Amino acid sequence: MDFSTTPEQGELAALTRRIATDHVTPDSLGPHGTGGFDRTLWRALARAGVLDAALPSAVGGGGFGLLEQCSILLELGRAVAPVPYLPTITMAASALAGAGTPDLLERWLVPAVRGDAVLTAAVPDTGTPCGFTAERTPAGWRVSGAQTAVPFGAFADALLIQATTSDGDVVLVVDADEPGLTVSAQQTVDHADAALVEAADVMATAELPGTAGPLRLRGTVGVCAYQLGVLERAVELTAAYARERRQFGQPIGGFQAVRHRLADAHLDVEAVRLTLWQAAWRLAAGEDAAGEVATAKYWAAEAGHRVAHAAVHVHGGVGIDVDHVLHRYFVAAKRCEFALGGATVQLRELGGLLS
Numbered sequence: 222m223d224f225s226t227t228p229e230q231g232e233l234a235a236l237t238r239r240i241a242t243d244h245v246t247p248d249s250l251g252p253h254g255t256g257g258f259d260r261t262l263w264r265a266l267a268r269a270g271v272l273d274a275a276l277p278s279a280v281g282g283g284g285f286g287l288l289e290q291c292s293i294l295l296e297l298g299r300a301v302a303p304v305p306y307l308p309t310i311t312m313a314a315s316a317l318a319g320a321g322t323p324d325l326l327e328r329w330l331v332p333a334v335r336g337d338a339v340l341t342a343a344v345p346d347t348g349t350p351c352g353f354t355a356e357r358t359p360a361g362w363r364v365s366g367a368q369t370a371v372p373f374g375a376f377a378d379a380l381l382i383q384a385t386t387s388d389g390d391v392v393l394v395v396d397a398d399e400p401g402l403t404v405s406a407q408q409t410v411d412h413a414d415a416a417l418v419e420a421a422d423v424m425a426t427a428e429l430p431g432t433a434g435p436l437r438l439r440g441t442v443g444v445c446a447y448q449l450g451v452l453e454r455a456v457e458l459t460a461a462y463a464r465e466r467r468q469f470g471q472p473i474g475g476f477q478a479v480r481h482r483l484a485d486a487h488l489d490v491e492a493v494r495l496t497l498w499q500a501a502w503r504l505a506a507g508e509d510a511a512g513e514v515a516t517a518k519y520w521a522a523e524a525g526h527r528v529a530h531a532a533v534h535v536h537g538g539v540g541i542d543v544d545h546v547l548h549r550y551f552v553a554a555k556r557c558e559f560a561l562g563g564a565t566v567q568l569r570e571l572g573g574l575l576s
Contacts, residue, residue, distance in 0.1 A: 226288075226292065227289075230289050233289050233292055236271060237293045237297065238296045240262070240266060241296060241302045243265075244261060244265060245259070245262065247546075250303065256303060257303050258375075258412075262303075263304045263305070264336040267335050271293060273334035274289065275287075275290040275293065276310070276318050276330075281334075282318070286505055287315075287504055287505040290310060290446075291501045294311065295447070296450060298454070299450040301451060301454075303412060303414070305372070305373035305377075308340065308373050309338075309340045310334075311440065312381070313329075313340035314333050316392065316429050316432045317429065319435075325426070325427050332378075341371055342380065343368045343382045344437045346562040347437070347567060348566045351383055351390060353365065353420060354366055357386070361425060362428060363424060363425070364393055364424075364425055365421055365422055366384065366420055367419040369415075369417045370407060370409065371416050371418045374404055374415055375406035375414055379395065379397055379426075380397060382394075391430075392429045392433050392436055394429065401421045401422050402418070403418070403419040404416045405417040410555055411549070438514050439504065440561055441562075442497070442514055444521065444557050444561055445496070445497045445500065445518055446501070448521040448525050448557035448558075449497055451525075454550060455528060455547065456483070456487060459532040459535050459547070462536055463483065466537075482534070482535060483535070486528045486531045489524035490528060492520050493524050496516050497521070501517075512571060515567045516571065518562060522558045526558055528554065529550070529555060529558075
């Protein structure tokens with residue numbers, strides 16, 4: 222197992238950081254709790270080749286994969302960039318690239334990597350049953366059910382829906398404007414990009430065989446990569462604040478309690494980093510990675526909680542100001558903490574795998 226990054230990962234990360242730094246500003250984000258999708262940044266990433274670089278060359282991508290996607294997500298997390306890279310590229314586009322027909326790729330994958338379409342995935346959290354059921358009919362698959370808080374569902378042009386059938390779970394592609402599908406925008410702790418997706422006998426466009434398990438695993442690893450970027454930058458901002466903020470005639474970073482809190486936060490970030498790359502490497506290599514993915518998500522959730530709160534506590538009153546830059550990182554970390562299953566759920570998953 223090799224934890225060193227490749228030159229390609231470094232180049233993609235540097236390119237993503239440069240673009241995100243140029244585009245993500247307080248003015249571009251809008252008021253707290255609104256928006257959630259920066260189309261200008263999304264198209265800038267597409268023009269630079271970031272969206273298709275980490276997809277297989279067989280579908281017109283750069284020939285890379287999950288490891289490169291994680292490097293990109295880490296940088297997007299550092300900027301708390303409001304773009305749907307995780308659901309659109311890491312989850313939906315990767316599943317389409319692996320199991321989609323040429324017509325399906327032309328219809329949805331090509332517009333997605335050009336920045337002209339948003340795809341998302343409605344998959345259950347770890348340990349949670351599917352909110353959708355599907356039935357095969359002579360005309361094709363019909364889907365019914367509902368799922369809340371589907372990421373970037375409010376902006377999606379198509380959805381990959383995981384549904385339960387009599388023979389197990391399937392992943393189906395559904396157009397957002399399909400009759401019987403209702404998508405209602407929802408506001409989360411940081412943005413208004415999520416959606417309640419409800420289906421009443423909705424006809425699916427296509428099935429993506431064999432993608433139900435990998436789709437959730439890839440999504441979970443992607444959440445961990447984004448969370449790593451969020452936490453890494455939050456600790457940097459907090460350390461800088463501790464050097465500048467003075468109390469009793471000296472920087473607060475000189476107090477032992479503050480130093481210990483920051484040291485603990487640094488160790489937590491490194492634990493997230495180690496477990497993320499272990500899970501991503503095994504998954505990218507095609508090895509059994511369920512345990513490693515659950516371990517990575519446990520640390521992303523548990524350590525994420527500790528780091529986010531430590532950052533706020535060191536900042537004091539300004540840490541809870543919704544207009545302060547740190548608050549963006551706090552709410553992003555809290556959202557990633559529970560996305561696709563929190564710490565307790567991941568421990569139960571690990572217990573089941575070990576029993």
